[in-house]
Amino acid sequence: MTVDRRTVRESATFPPSVIAEIQRAADQGIYDIRGFGGKRRLPNFDDLVFLGASTSRYPLEGYRERCDTSVTLGARHAKKPIELKIPITIAGMSFGALGAHAKEAIGRAATEMGTSTTTGDGGMTEEERNSSKTLVYQVLPSRYGMNPDDLRRCDAIEVVVGQGAKPGGGGMLLGQKITERVAEMRTLPVGIDQRSACRHPDWTGPDDLAIKIRELREITDWEKPIYVKVGATRTRYDVALAAKAGADVIVVDGMQGGTAATQDVFIEHVGIPTLPAVRLAVESLKELDLHREVQLIVSGGIRTGADVAKALALGADAVAIGSAAMLALGCNKPVHEEDYRAIGAEPGYCHHCHTGRCPVGITTQDPDLERRLPPEVGARHLRNYLTVMVLELQTLARACGKSHIHNLEPEDMVALTIEAAAMAGVPLAGTDWIPGRTAF
Amino acid sequence: MTVQDSITVDLAEVSVRDLNQRLHHLTDGGDADWQILNPRGQHAIAVGLMDPVQITIDGPVGYYCGGMNQNAQIVVNGHSGWGVAENIMSGVVRVRGNASESAAATGRAGLVVIEGDASSRCGVSMKGVDIVVGGSVGHMSGFLAQTGRMAVCGDAGADLGSSIYEAVIYVRGDVESLGADCIEKEMTDAHISELAELLTRAEVAADPSEFRRYGSARNLYHFKVDHADAY
Amino acid sequence: MCGIVGLYLKNPNLYEKLGEHLQTMLVGMTERGPDSAGFAVYGDQLSAGLVKLTLYDPAQATNWDGLAHRLQDDLNATAEVTARASHAVLIADTTHDAVANWLRTYAPAIRVMSHGDRIEIYKDMGLPVDVANRFGLAAMVGSHGIGHTRMATESAVTTEHSHPFIAGADLCLVHNGSLSNYNRLRAWLSRRGRIFATDNDSEVAAQYFAFRLGQGLPLSEALRAGLRDLDGFYTFAVGTRDGFAVLRDGIACKPAVLAENDDWVAMASEFRSLSALPGIDRARVWEPAPAVVYSWEAERMDRAA
Numbered sequence: 011m012t013v014d015r016r017t018v019r020e021s022a023t024f025p026p027s028v029i030a031e032i033q034r035a036a037d038q039g040i041y042d043i044r045g046f047g048g049k050r051r052l053p054n055f056d057d058l059v060f061l062g063a064s065t066s067r068y069p070l071e072g073y074r075e076r077c078d079t080s081v082t083l084g085a086r087h088a089k090k091p092i093e094l095k096i097p098i099t100i101a102g103m104s105f106g107a108l109g110a111h112a113k114e115a116i117g118r119a120a121t122e123m124g125t126s127t128t129t130g131d132g133g134m135t136e137e138e139r140n141s142s143k144t145l146v147y148q149v150l151p152s153r154y155g156m157n158p159d160d161l162r163r164c165d166a167i168e169v170v171v172g173q174g175a176k177p178g179g180g181g182m183l184l185g186q187k188i189t190e191r192v193a194e195m196r197t198l199p200v201g202i203d204q205r206s207a208c209r210h211p212d213w214t215g216p217d218d219l220a221i222k223i224r225e226l227r228e229i230t231d232w233e234k235p236i237y238v239k240v241g242a243t244r245t246r247y248d249v250a251l252a253a254k255a256g257a258d259v260i261v262v263d264g265m266q267g268g269t270a271a272t273q274d275v276f277i278e279h280v281g282i283p284t285l286p287a288v289r290l291a292v293e294s295l296k297e298l299d300l301h302r303e304v305q306l307i308v309s310g311g312i313r314t315g316a317d318v319a320k321a322l323a324l325g326a327d328a329v330a331i332g333s334a335a336m337l338a339l340g341c342n343k344p345v346h347e348e349d350y351r352a353i354g355a356e357p358g359y360c361h362h363c364h365t366g367r368c369p370v371g372i373t374t375q376d377p378d379l380e381r382r383l384p385p386e387v388g389a390r391h392l393r394n395y396l397t398v399m400v401l402e403l404q405t406l407a408r409a410c411g412k413s414h415i416h417n418l419e420p421e422d423m424v425a426l427t428i429e430a431a432a433m434a435g436v437p438l439a440g441t442d443w444i445p446g447r448t449a450f
Numbered sequence: 451m452t453v454q455d456s457i458t459v460d461l462a463e464v465s466v467r468d469l470n471q472r473l474h475h476l477t478d479g480g481d482a483d484w485q486i487l488n489p490r491g492q493h494a495i496a497v498g499l500m501d502p503v504q505i506t507i508d509g510p511v512g513y514y515c516g517g518m519n520q521n522a523q524i525v526v527n528g529h530s531g532w533g534v535a536e537n538i539m540s541g542v543v544r545v546r547g548n549a550s551e552s553a554a555a556t557g558r559a560g561l562v563v564i565e566g567d568a569s570s571r572c573g574v575s576m577k578g579v580d581i582v583v584g585g586s587v588g589h590m591s592g593f594l595a596q597t598g599r600m601a602v603c604g605d606a607g608a609d610l611g612s613s614i615y616e617a618v619i620y621v622r623g624d625v626e627s628l629g630a631d632c633i634e635k636e637m638t639d640a641h642i643s644e645l646a647e648l649l650t651r652a653e654v655a656a657d658p659s660e661f662r663r664y665g666s667a668r669n670l671y672h673f674k675v676d677h678a679d680a681y
Numbered sequence: 682m683c684g685i686v687g688l689y690l691k692n693p694n695l696y697e698k699l700g701e702h703l704q705t706m707l708v709g710m711t712e713r714g715p716d717s718a719g720f721a722v723y724g725d726q727l728s729a730g731l732v733k734l735t736l737y738d739p740a741q742a743t744n745w746d747g748l749a750h751r752l753q754d755d756l757n758a759t760a761e762v763t764a765r766a767s768h769a770v771l772i773a774d775t776t777h778d779a780v781a782n783w784l785r786t787y788a789p790a791i792r793v794m795s796h797g798d799r800i801e802i803y804k805d806m807g808l809p810v811d812v813a814n815r816f817g818l819a820a821m822v823g824s825h826g827i828g829h830t831r832m833a834t835e836s837a838v839t840t841e842h843s844h845p846f847i848a849g850a851d852l853c854l855v856h857n858g859s860l861s862n863y864n865r866l867r868a869w870l871s872r873r874g875r876i877f878a879t880d881n882d883s884e885v886a887a888q889y890f891a892f893r894l895g896q897g898l899p900l901s902e903a904l905r906a907g908l909r910d911l912d913g914f915y916t917f918a919v920g921t922r923d924g925f926a927v928l929r930d931g932i933a934c935k936p937a938v939l940a941e942n943d944d945w946v947a948m949a950s951e952f953r954s955l956s957a958l959p960g961i962d963r964a965r966v967w968e969p970a971p972a973v974v975y976s977w978e979a980e981r982m983d984r985a986a
Contacts, residue, residue: 040673156537157558158520197578203672211555211556212574213533220713225514229518231474251832491953531953548966551968567968571934
């Protein structure tokens with residue numbers, strides 16, 4: 011007997027995906043652990059548009075009149091600030107989560123573009139240091155691979171308090187990715203499920219963070235800029251306290267930010283989106299009169315030059331990309347489709363970084379899979395992508411009459427939705443209304 | 451170039467920053483004994499050292515004294531604040547008084563000796579360092595300890611060795627309680643002689659046969675529903 | 682997020698030096714709390730029938746003598762007042778409630794920082810050394826005191842948000858850490874009649890202990906109840922009429938050091954604040970265990986899990 015499809019009704023409360031997850035939990039007795047970032051729909055930069063120049067403002071010519079994209083990071087206290095040619099940096103992704111080819115490809119592309127890359131939970135590799143001109147070294151709660159030689163040979167230090175995918179949570183790397191090399195770098199037994207701490211082992215809170223930052227400066231002779239990275243959550247306080255604790259640069263990672271492996275419930279239900287986080291962070295710095303003196307890097311779901319332009323217009327000094335860089339390397343590309351299916355995924359939907367069986371050779375330690383990503387090919391793709399983003403950014407900045415991308419302002423934008431207007435603090439298009447601030 | 455026998459630095463007159471810079475860029479004094487006076491609990495004294503210098507600090511130090519030490523021999527004649535010898539790579543850091551929390555946190559190698567008591571989370575996330583405590587350690591000591599050895603001549607506070615990996619903990623006195631996945635293990639002759647060597651190296655007098663040994667049950671190495679209470 | 686200090690003198694010969702030692706201890710915690718500082722000092726007990734209040738005028742526009750005269754007339758009570766910078770100490774032969782009610786009408790802008798028959802509380806924005814000098818801490822005499830240097834976290838940097846927070850007559854609290862359930866607890870206490878002056882988490886802790894003491898619990902029991910009801914991270918020092926108490930949460934990741942000899946008991950976030958105390962070299966020095974109540978009152982130590 012055939013069923014008339016019009017007579018079956020899907021439950022809005024219990025759609026098939028929810029039923030599947032309940033039954034998976036019942037079968038396995040462990041929460042869903044996965045990679046990638048939040049997948050739910052969130053208010054984002056798409057809901058903002060720029061007010062291009064016309065008669066009251068004059069635009070710049072696209073290919074003749076200069077639109078500068080340079081950024082200086084860390085001049086507040088560091089003797090050797092970082093100079094970047096473009097305001098797009100590569101976010102921290104660990105060797106372990108990523109394979110060596112991916113790390114090398116990222117380093118090469120960033121170096122060619124004049125921007126920085128970042129280590130991750132697990133320490134610095136030779137490939138990464140050698141391929142990256144400007145390398146930011148993360149100090150994480152686990153301190154896997156932490157050592158003073160790498161502190162001295164990095165170009166900046168990033169104290170990671172949290173990340174957007176899991177503010178308040180520690181890292182995870184499942185046994186299939188703890189290969190001999192990864193285990194050795196992290197001083198762990200091979201093949202175990204690694205559970206990283208959520209708090210640093212030797213400080214908690216901003217008063218003690220201030221002392222930690224001082225120690226890192228002392229070890230490195232006050233040369234290196236010190237970043238503090240926080241997941242976007244209690245952003246106003248976090249940014250103020252990072253600045254008070256002495257950070258040169260603050261990195262705010264919105265909830266769209268990715269991860270190699272974390273509980274799905276964490277990814278989807280903790281933190282705030284990047285859009286409101288930028289505004290909160292900028293307001294916090296302005297309250298301390300430190301906006302632009304302490305630089306702000308924003309990350310979490312940055313995809314296009316338009317996203318970059320909007321983040322900068324709201325007051326960020328630079329952005330960082332992680333997931334987008336991986337996508338440029340080929341993450342979720344429709345090749346080797348049978349290998350996606352073997353791990354229960356499809357190209358375009360894959361978030362199976364945690365399995366270590368990445369079909370395109372990015373988030374894997376398997377030599378056969380890694381060969382699918384020759385570093386020079388990956389570097390070429392990422393460089394192309396970054397170049398496009400910068401051209402897009404300059405296109406928008408010139409259209410608004412800016413000879414430097416940092417001269418973009420919130421007033422250059424309006425919002426298409428009430429949500430975005432409220433979160434970004436810019437008026438709803440066609441009105442003077444900023445919900446929560448001005449009367450309609 | 452003449453070799454000096456002793457170099458004295460008074461932190462009442464010289465900043466910690468100047469002291470550390472001198473110690474990082476030794477043009478001479480590498481063979482000398484450094485005497486540091488009036489530390490007055492300041493933070494980050496003698497951090498990031500690379501050379502095998504002998505340093506005696508006369509008085510209490512603040513956080514992270516001897517942090518990330520390589521090769522230097524540092525003695526603190528006083529109490530130390532949090533994270534003494536954090537992430538030590540080699541050399542020796544000795545505290546003649548008590549140490550606050552997280553002593554030798556994440557230490558990679560070398561030797562840390564606390565002649566008095568160490569507070570909570572001694573040896574947290576240790577990654578190969580040897581730690582000898584003449585007195586007792588506070589709660590959560592050896593938390594997430596990965597490798598290395600910790601010998602405690604006195605008592606251990608609650609939740610010793612919680613979520614321990616392959617590190618080994620020796621305790622002579624009472625253990626208030628063991629943390630998740632930490633169990634007592636057999637003390638063999640090999641362990642007694644290994645501990646004897648460690649105590650001798652630390653210049654701490656204690657009979658190794660009086661210690662008990664603790665380590666990982668390795669039940670939490672893989673996520674299992676039956677261990678949900680321990681996550 | 683801050684530095685805290687406490688000093689309890691067992692030896693009355695040292696009472697003259699209380700302020701001097703407390704100032705040294707407080708200034709030792711400058712790096713931990715550059716935003717503001719405050720302290721409570723417990724001096725001689727007043728004669729029966731008198732009450733002492735420390736008052737604060739945010740506008741610093743009050744004629745304190747005029748205020749005392751008006752209070753004398755209105756309440757038919759004697760009142761004398763001593764001004765110290767933005768604060769003033771008022772001693773009157775009436776009750777705290779009578780003065781507080783009268784202030785609400787006559788001078789609603791004035792805040793009561795402390796009340797009792799021994800305590801005085803002073804707090805202000807700025808570096809600890811400046812705050813201490815502003816109020817003349819070094820010359821203050823008494824048996825014990827607690828102090829605080831603040832790096833503000835979730836609430837504003839103002840004098841009123843500074844510590845110590847008053848919890849009742851001769852009772853106050855300083856806090857290093859961050860409570861995670863204070864909004865719910867504030868609502869719960871408000872429904873039970875407690876009135877809050879700020880949105881600060883530490884004030885909630887102070888009011889919580891005042892509430893438990895008001896239920897008749899002894900101090901050590903009230904503190905133990907706090908272990909159950911206050912969530913988050915804390916090292917507290919609580920000043921009482923006859924001594925002080927120290928309590929850390931069960932995880933204990935905010936610092937605290939205790940020291941004791943025959944003459945005194947002292948606590949601080951870091952040892953550096955204890956290092957100048959007379960006889961520290963021979964004092965017993967240790968760190969308070971998590972979730973254990975330590976209290977010293979009238980030379981009686983009560984330590985119980």
